[in-house]
Amino acid sequence: MTSERRPSLAVVGATGAVGTVLLGLLSSRRDVWGEIRLVASARSAGRTLTVRGEPAEVVALREEAFDGIDVAVFDVPDPVAAQWAPIAAAKGVVVVDNSAVFRPAEDVPLVVPEVNAPAARIRPRGIVASPNCTVLTLVNGLAALHSEYGLTELAVASYQAASDAGQRGVDTLREQIRQVAGTGVGEQTGDLRAVVTEHGPFPAPLALNAVPWSGSARADGWSSEELGLRDQPRKILGLPDLRVFATCVRIPVVTGHSLAVHAVFEREVTRARAQEILREAPGVVLFDNPEAGEFPTPNDVVGTDPTWVGRVRRSLDDPTALDLFLCGDNLRKGAALNIVQIAELVAAELTPAG
Amino acid sequence: MTSERRPSLAVVGATGAVGTVLLGLLSSRRDVWGEIRLVASARSAGRTLTVRGEPAEVVALREEAFDGIDVAVFDVPDPVAAQWAPIAAAKGVVVVDNSAVFRPAEDVPLVVPEVNAPAARIRPRGIVASPNCTVLTLVNGLAALHSEYGLTELAVASYQAASDAGQRGVDTLREQIRQVAGTGVGEQTGDLRAVVTEHGPFPAPLALNAVPWSGSARADGWSSEELGLRDQPRKILGLPDLRVFATCVRIPVVTGHSLAVHAVFEREVTRARAQEILREAPGVVLFDNPEAGEFPTPNDVVGTDPTWVGRVRRSLDDPTALDLFLCGDNLRKGAALNIVQIAELVAAELTPAG
Numbered sequence: 001m002t003s004e005r006r007p008s009l010a011v012v013g014a015t016g017a018v019g020t021v022l023l024g025l026l027s028s029r030r031d032v033w034g035e036i037r038l039v040a041s042a043r044s045a046g047r048t049l050t051v052r053g054e055p056a057e058v059v060a061l062r063e064e065a066f067d068g069i070d071v072a073v074f075d076v077p078d079p080v081a082a083q084w085a086p087i088a089a090a091k092g093v094v095v096v097d098n099s100a101v102f103r104p105a106e107d108v109p110l111v112v113p114e115v116n117a118p119a120a121r122i123r124p125r126g127i128v129a130s131p132n133c134t135v136l137t138l139v140n141g142l143a144a145l146h147s148e149y150g151l152t153e154l155a156v157a158s159y160q161a162a163s164d165a166g167q168r169g170v171d172t173l174r175e176q177i178r179q180v181a182g183t184g185v186g187e188q189t190g191d192l193r194a195v196v197t198e199h200g201p202f203p204a205p206l207a208l209n210a211v212p213w214s215g216s217a218r219a220d221g222w223s224s225e226e227l228g229l230r231d232q233p234r235k236i237l238g239l240p241d242l243r244v245f246a247t248c249v250r251i252p253v254v255t256g257h258s259l260a261v262h263a264v265f266e267r268e269v270t271r272a273r274a275q276e277i278l279r280e281a282p283g284v285v286l287f288d289n290p291e292a293g294e295f296p297t298p299n300d301v302v303g304t305d306p307t308w309v310g311r312v313r314r315s316l317d318d319p320t321a322l323d324l325f326l327c328g329d330n331l332r333k334g335a336a337l338n339i340v341q342i343a344e345l346v347a348a349e350l351t352p353a354g
Numbered sequence: 355m356t357s358e359r360r361p362s363l364a365v366v367g368a369t370g371a372v373g374t375v376l377l378g379l380l381s382s383r384r385d386v387w388g389e390i391r392l393v394a395s396a397r398s399a400g401r402t403l404t405v406r407g408e409p410a411e412v413v414a415l416r417e418e419a420f421d422g423i424d425v426a427v428f429d430v431p432d433p434v435a436a437q438w439a440p441i442a443a444a445k446g447v448v449v450v451d452n453s454a455v456f457r458p459a460e461d462v463p464l465v466v467p468e469v470n471a472p473a474a475r476i477r478p479r480g481i482v483a484s485p486n487c488t489v490l491t492l493v494n495g496l497a498a499l500h501s502e503y504g505l506t507e508l509a510v511a512s513y514q515a516a517s518d519a520g521q522r523g524v525d526t527l528r529e530q531i532r533q534v535a536g537t538g539v540g541e542q543t544g545d546l547r548a549v550v551t552e553h554g555p556f557p558a559p560l561a562l563n564a565v566p567w568s569g570s571a572r573a574d575g576w577s578s579e580e581l582g583l584r585d586q587p588r589k590i591l592g593l594p595d596l597r598v599f600a601t602c603v604r605i606p607v608v609t610g611h612s613l614a615v616h617a618v619f620e621r622e623v624t625r626a627r628a629q630e631i632l633r634e635a636p637g638v639v640l641f642d643n644p645e646a647g648e649f650p651t652p653n654d655v656v657g658t659d660p661t662w663v664g665r666v667r668r669s670l671d672d673p674t675a676l677d678l679f680l681c682g683d684n685l686r687k688g689a690a691l692n693i694v695q696i697a698e699l700v701a702a703e704l705t706p707a708g
């Protein structure tokens with residue numbers, strides 16, 4: 001295949017937290033792309049970034065940025081995606097979007113390549129959506145178990161990292177850690193609010209704390225993140241009646257989301273067979289030998305592609321249920337990697353086999 | 355009542371993390387005690403601590419330490435409790451024990467005063483056990499809801515603080531926080547294991563991490579802490595068939611345990627009524643207005659007595675279920691406070707009303 005026949009890619013939001021990881025992935029994965037064009041706000045236009053080992057200049061987001069582009073990945077705030085994804089799609093560009101805007105739309109597929117790759121081909125609006133990072137931490141492992149056992153119910157508690165609130169989340173946590181190091185915070189007398197000066201994107205101090213809130217407020221006390229953990233797995237797995245109970249909590253970790261999951265199935269499970277399924281599941285690493293200190297932690301998974309699954313147990317009071325602990329890098333599979341994988345699916349479809 | 359008629363108390367483990375908080379409580383609560391004798395290992399004998407504003411010398415644990423004592427609270431490692439609680443009880447001392455040793459025993463009551471105070475009167479072995487700290491974070495809120503709705507099932511994920519691994523746990527986390535402050539740990543390239551030199555009582559680095567393990571290994575992949583979250587609420591609430599699914603996780607918080615709970619009941623629930631029940635429940639504070647940033651975090655509860663409950667939601671796919679987030683100080687209600695409360699129950703029983 002000559003380089004002329006390769007599809008061209010626009011990376012919209014190339015300067016962001018997800019965009020940065022995405023450029024790294026494009027530089028290290030098998031290269032299927034012709035031109036790669038970097039796009040961000042007018043503030044960043046003219047900056048030079050590196051992709052595939054070569055310098056590339058950032059251009060401002062405007063209609064002409066999509067001229068000659070086959071596929072555009074969007075890693076930008078929701079309002080920017082809402083405005084610009086349809087503009088790119090109207091020009092015939094296939095848009096792969098990482099915002100929350102298009103995930104619920106019936107005429108936009110929500111895709112995790114290991115689970116529902118064919119769905120990416122049916123895109124009436126020219127847009128394919130990628131799930132959010134907590135959902136992506138969950139779904140590869142659960143999809144594999146679902147194929148064998150038939151998933152009916154999930155109770156999920158999240159342990160989310162600061163970096164899913166972007167670079168500002170990371171900087172805020174880092175600064176708070178510097179502020180609390182060496183203080184008596186968390187002892188009977190120490191109060192974080194006296195030491196930590198900036199909450200940044202979080203509603204409470206995060207260092208040495210746990211903050212049971214992520215996303216924006218929805219009816220009846222729910223957060224958008226918790227509703228996403230119900231709506232998105234339902235759509236991806238094709239299980240509109242899946243019962244989901246979620247509580248989303250942020251903890252002082254820089255990168256790496258974790259989930260404690262109680263999963264109920266139609267059929268009886270065994271621990272040994274569940275471990276076998278997870279060992280063979282695409283995009284999953286089984287790391288499960290607690291007696292030997294083997295269980296996934298966020299620190300183990302940072303910078304890796306798969307979802308790591310451990311603490312696999314058959315539930316004591318329900319032979320059709322499993323209890324599990326899952327970890328994934330929220331900036332890789334949780335964001336940039338899934339988008340790149342979807343974009344590569346589209347590229348393969350656009351490229352005549354040869 | 356003259357001071358002669360007041361019961362005498364021995365505090366066994368007075369020098370420990372729980373013992374220290376306990377002495378503080380004894381100094382600030384309504385004083386029902388005659389002599390208070392401080393007991394620890396021979397290593398600490400002769401040290402002077404302060405209780406009720408007065409200096410008191412620590413004596414070594416031996417049989418004579420219980421001479422003239424009515425009630426003894428034990429906050430010592432399991433093997434020490436296993437050996438010495440029966441010795442004290444044989445001398446007619448009522449033992450209130452905080453170790454894991456006696457909790458499962460059928461002839462030892464397991465008591466949370468707000469929930470099952472009368473059980474403390476029936477103690478064939480002269481021993482009353484106090485639940486562990488995760489159970490104590492759970493039980494006051496759930497017991498109140500149970501009285502109204504009839505509890506049938508719990509799925510629990512814990513967010514446990516370092517201090518329930520004793521002073522060594524606190525020191526380890528503090529040192530790790532100092533080590534990671536200012537480093538790039540948790541970025542794509544930063545690895546905790548390169549920066550953190552000591553794991554202390556934890557099986558993996560805890561700063562900027564989440565460690566899905568607490569307690570010791572049991573059959574089929576379970577931890578003792580997770581089995582405790584099933585066995586102890588069953589015993590306290592008198593619900594031998596309660597279905598419990600738990601995953602226990604340690605996070606980098608100094609003090610303050612949190613729990614994300616999915617609770618299923620016999621009857622339909624409403625959010626408003628559940629909030630009302632929790633607002634009136636003894637030992638519980640309702641703190642639940644997420645739109646206004648009101649939800650409990652470990653930092654809010656350190657140094658306070660009650661369990662704080664927030665994020666109260668009726669489950670979306672089950673009208674008989676609630677999702678909640680609870681926080682409590684693991685050294686106060688989670689340990690020292692519950693023991694003091696039990697000891698005060700016993701003291702009231704021993705003291706002729708007057």
Ligand SMILES: NC(=O)c1ccc[n+]([C@@H]2O[C@H](COP(=O)([O-])OP(=O)(O)OC[C@H]3O[C@@H](n4cnc5c(N)ncnc54)[C@H](OP(=O)(O)O)[C@@H]3O)[C@@H](O)[C@H]2O)c1
Nearest residue numbers: 013015016017018040041044061075076099164166167335
């Ligand atoms: N972080 C995660 O774990 C995660 C996971 C899943 C989904 N997401 C989603 O991915 C998107 C990006 O997240 P992030 O964490 O990378 O955010 P970020 O670090 O704040 O980066 C935002 C990016 O959007 C660009 N941008 C902002 N306003 C723009 C405008 N008006 N026109 C053009 N470009 C604009 C920025 O360019 P400038 O540098 O020029 O401002 C930057 O490249 C969001 O929708 C987020 O919800 C993030």
Ligand SMILES: NC(=O)c1ccc[n+]([C@@H]2O[C@H](COP(=O)([O-])OP(=O)(O)OC[C@H]3O[C@@H](n4cnc5c(N)ncnc54)[C@H](OP(=O)(O)O)[C@@H]3O)[C@@H](O)[C@H]2O)c1
Nearest residue numbers: 367368369370371372394395398415429430453518520689
């Ligand atoms: N920390 C929590 O959140 C928590 C919660 C619930 C239950 N507990 C339980 O409470 C108990 C104490 O925990 P902790 O965190 O306070 O532990 P800790 O800080 O290590 O204190 C242990 C105490 O036991 C004493 N001790 C140790 N060996 C002894 C011996 N051979 N003879 C006499 N005294 C001895 C120590 O005295 P020296 O100072 O003289 O060594 C010290 O006073 C444990 O059973 C623990 O599982 C703890």
